[in-house]
Amino acid sequence: MNQLPGIALQVLQSVLVVLVAPLVMGWVNICRAWLQNRSAPSIWLPYYTLAKLFHKDAVIANTASPLFRLTPYILFGCMWLAAGIVPVLATDVPFAPAADIIALVGVFAVARVFSALAAMDTGTSFGGLGARREMMIGFLAEPAMLMTLFTAAFISGSTQLPTIVETLAHREFAIYPSLAFAAVAFLMVLLAENARIPVDNPATHLELTMIHEAMILEYSARHLALIEWAVAIKLVAYMAIGFALFLPWGIAPAGDWSALPLALAALGAKLALAGTGLALLETLLAKMRIFLVAEFLSTAFLLGVLGMLIHFLVR
Amino acid sequence: MALPLSGQIVNLLAALLLLLAFAMLAQRRVLTLIKLFAWQGAALAVSTAIVAYATGQTHLYFSAGLTVALKVVLIPWLLHRLIDQLQVRWDIETLLNIPTTMLAGIGLAIFAFSLATPISQMASTITRSTLGIALASVLLSFLMMIVRRKAVPQVIGFLSMENGLFFAATSATYGMPLVVELGVALDVLVGTFIFGIFFFHIREQFDSLDIRHMEKLKED
Numbered sequence: 001m002n003q004l005p006g007i008a009l010q011v012l013q014s015v016l017v018v019l020v021a022p023l024v025m026g027w028v029n030i031c032r033a034w035l036q037n038r039s040a041p042s043i044w045l046p047y048y049t050l051a052k053l054f055h056k057d058a059v060i061a062n063t064a065s066p067l068f069r070l071t072p073y074i075l076f077g078c079m080w081l082a083a084g085i086v087p088v089l090a091t092d093v094p095f096a097p098a099a100d101i102i103a104l105v106g107v108f109a110v111a112r113v114f115s116a117l118a119a120m121d122t123g124t125s126f127g128g129l130g131a132r133r134e135m136m137i138g139f140l141a142e143p144a145m146l147m148t149l150f151t152a153a154f155i156s157g158s159t160q161l162p163t164i165v166e167t168l169a170h171r172e173f174a175i176y177p178s179l180a181f182a183a184v185a186f187l188m189v190l191l192a193e194n195a196r197i198p199v200d201n202p203a204t205h206l207e208l209t210m211i212h213e214a215m216i217l218e219y220s221a222r223h224l225a226l227i228e229w230a231v232a233i234k235l236v237a238y239m240a241i242g243f244a245l246f247l248p249w250g251i252a253p254a255g256d257w258s259a260l261p262l263a264l265a266a267l268g269a270k271l272a273l274a275g276t277g278l279a280l281l282e283t284l285l286a287k288m289r290i291f292l293v294a295e296f297l298s299t300a301f302l303l304g305v306l307g308m309l310i311h312f313l314v315r
Numbered sequence: 316m317a318l319p320l321s322g323q324i325v326n327l328l329a330a331l332l333l334l335l336a337f338a339m340l341a342q343r344r345v346l347t348l349i350k351l352f353a354w355q356g357a358a359l360a361v362s363t364a365i366v367a368y369a370t371g372q373t374h375l376y377f378s379a380g381l382t383v384a385l386k387v388v389l390i391p392w393l394l395h396r397l398i399d400q401l402q403v404r405w406d407i408e409t410l411l412n413i414p415t416t417m418l419a420g421i422g423l424a425i426f427a428f429s430l431a432t433p434i435s436q437m438a439s440t441i442t443r444s445t446l447g448i449a450l451a452s453v454l455l456s457f458l459m460m461i462v463r464r465k466a467v468p469q470v471i472g473f474l475s476m477e478n479g480l481f482f483a484a485t486s487a488t489y490g491m492p493l494v495v496e497l498g499v500a501l502d503v504l505v506g507t508f509i510f511g512i513f514f515f516h517i518r519e520q521f522d523s524l525d526i527r528h529m530e531k532l533k534e535d
Contacts, residue, residue, distance in 0.1 A: 175323040177330030298414040302337060305421050310333070313428050313435075314326045314444045 006094040017083035021232035022046035031279030053225035061122045071118035072226035078111035079233040086240045089263045090252035091162040100159040101149040112138045119215035130214025140297035141192045147304025151182040152245045154311050169248035181307030183246045188300035190238045197282040199293050239274045321369035328362035329445035336452040340420050340459050341413050345467055349394050352471050355478050356386030363485050374493045381500050397511050420455055427451035449483035466524040470510045477503055
């Protein structure tokens with residue numbers, strides 16, 4: 001009986017993230033349109049797109065195996081699971097002990113492997129090309145991501161995200177150079193993992209440069225809708241991890257229901273800010289050549305390692 | 316976490332110094348390299364001034380001022396003029412492989428940190444934890460001098476090594492005596508002039524600032 005509030009909170013958080021994710025995407029698109037002097041689309045456009053896609057009939061290649069049909073559901077499930085693990089609103093989510101930060105990276109990796117397999121499944125050249133590029137970026141981004149997470153884990157002495165949030169949010173104010181490095185590294189990984197502009201262009205359908213879009217080229221209707229939705233949830237989940245590590249203020253502490261409205265407001269403000277920042281970055285930066293991505297992500301790795309080392313030195 | 320705010324800021328600046336050392340290691344363009352060198356000098360000067368403020372060592376203010384005058388203003392200006400005259404302003408150096416160099420740099424940083432940890436545990440200065448960073452930036456500048464082929468980046472590496480040494484002195488013992496610091500500063504300045512003259516001679520001899528050409532001298 002005691003766990004009931006926790007479970008209610010868990011359900012609330014999971015549903016909230018899933019429902020809000022397209023809104024965040026819409027907000028990013030609006031900001032980008034404003035910054036680029038275009039007239040902005042409606043903020044609800046991602047929802048309309050999803051609804052439209054769900055109402056269409058799916059077309060699947062003759063050569064596709066069951067894996068191809070299964071992958072959108074796996075992707076969506078992985079991202080939903082990740083959104084359930086990260087403490088978005090409050091720290092006492094009963095799901096959180098199911099996976100620490102290392103397992104969380106694993107959950108994202110599972111999603112990536114399945115989407116790469118599905119991309120190669122139909123045997124189109126673009127699918128294989130996109131899958132290869134995606135795996136290259138993934139294997140470069142993952143160590144950088146882990147280093148970033150380790151830095152926060154070392155500071156708080158735990159790899160459990162709720163514990164990290166509790167420690168970081170309730171310490172006395174101090175400047176952590178290690179966390180500053182980790183934050184920059186995390187931002188770079190976020191851009192790479194979510195196929196945002198310096199690494200991949202989410203809006204492009206130009207064959208030679210696309211990475212993520214090349215992988216999902218064969219999908220249509222409800223499958224495509226699920227994938228697009230999963231992409232939006234992934235972005236929100238990554239932002240939530242970033243908030244948990246670097247801006248943990250406002251997340252409700254364990255068992256404190258009265259802090260929930262504040263947590264909701266803080267989350268809204270942080271998401272809006274992060275969306276604006278992302279749009280700004282995407283407007284200022286240009287997409288880099290695919291071979292420069294290795295350099296970009298090795299810089300992220302370097303920053304992550306430096307952050308960790310400096311934590312040991314400057315204690 | 317009982318560190319006072321000044322100590323925290325010094326730590327942050329130390330981290331910045333290390334980051335700049337890595338950035339210089341990875342930088343291909345000569346112009347940006349000079350800019351980074353100036354920034355490194357600025358970080359060094361600010362951290363020296365903060366240490367001076369926190370510990371009441373007035374002579375450190377002089378060395379901070381000296382750092383600003385020399386390493387942020389004068390030497391970058393001299394280098395700018397030099398690369399203008401040599402017409403290597405838009406020189407882009409083909410480094411071997413930047414990620415590999417970076418990994419070597421991380422190795423050096425780990426080595427320096429583990430070397431400095433026992434020393435800084437015995438020290439009682441507020442800047443004791445930055446000794447490892449100072450050592451690491453000296454080693455990184457060394458690495459930069461080793462992997463660069465052109466003469467100008469090598470000299471910048473040498474100058475940034477002096478930055479690292481200066482920072483090490485500040486963090487270990489609150490700086491050297493003023494006379495020594497003045498002497499070192501003068502040496503660096505004179506060194507820059509002499510290097511500038513060397514550049515012209517190297518280029519006159521080989522039509523290039525690539526150091527590899529100097530290996531031919533052995534065969535004679």
